[in-house]
Amino acid sequence: MKVLMVNGSSHQGCTFTALSEIGKVLEKEGIEWEIFNIGGGPLRDCIGCGGCKSQDCACVFNDDIANEFLKKAREADGYIFGSPVYFAHPSGRIISLLDRAFVAGKKIFLHKPAACIASARRGGTTATFDVLNKYLTICQMPVVSSSYWNMVHGNTPSEVLEDEEGMQTMRNLGTNMAWLLKCIELAKKNGINPPENEIGVRTNFIR
Template identity: 60%
Template sequence: MKVLLVNGSAKVHGNTARALAEVAGALEADGIETEVFQLGAKPIRDCIDCQRCRTQGGGCVFDDDVVNKLIAAAREADGFVFGSPVYYAHPSGRILSALDRAFYAGGNAFTHKPGAVVAVARRGGTSTTFDVLNKYLTINQMPVVSSTYWNNVFGRNPGEAEQDAEGLATMRNIGHNMAWLLRCIQAGAAAGIEPPVAEHAHTNFIR
């Protein structure tokens, strides 16, 4: 089994990377393979709701950034951790653009797979960032992996996350809880328990 850790920071070695590394260490200690997916510092397009992914299949029509690579990596993963720094009390724009398109064009790569969200900040905005990113999980039938506190780590300059002992313990508990849930899902599948088939009804309030 493998967990994909998506780093929504442009900094490869920043505090978001440090938080994700702590989660990865706990997962690996429990026998779960991990892979870090770095969104990087290059531009990532927003979704323009062109609907082409509905007709052409295989991912997003825009293939000049990392989003289709993210979808491909997601198909090979059994669970996810999405990490973001806090910008203006909100997730990074790059992770929002990437996840908007990845979940729209390749949502079935994530469905029914466990996920967790990690927010990293100098001071404020972690709760709103945590809330925004969790919505991707809950709209796509993904079991949400919890911890012993909100999934936050504090630190501004690279390396400062090392001083947040409680935050790093929270990250390790995410990893251990994720490993436990993955094994439960694996055991359920071996016993013939299949994910439910969802109902769908699309309405609006324009009359």
């Protein structure tokens, strides 16, 4: 079993530090993990072109890291999406990536457990947390929670490590993710598979 974590910052700083704390717990639980760093290179927004409909869970634009992420996402059993707070919302970089990934590769994520975390110097964490969680709930992903809302505070990685409750929250999140992954694995071995949902009905508000 493997958890793919996304660092939605251009830097390996505070968000990376929080994800790494989760990774330590996953490793103790026998769960493989990897942090995918978005980095600082150019990253397109989704332009709603529909070109991904002719692709196999890939964006039609192949000039940035979006398809690299989708390839890694195929092999993962769970996900954690982390973002720093920029102007009281997630980084534009992680929004651009997830918009494209969840349109082009929706079936990759269906029914797989996931969580989101936010990192801030001071404010904007709850709004960031709320925005990121909407990707999970539209894709029928079991949302993994912790003992508090999944957020850490600090202006530097060393300050984040001093956020004792934040670090505790990250560790509990890792424990809960490992538990849920093991429950899902046990269910599969006993013939309990993800549900088949109704599809096809789309109601527009203006006819």
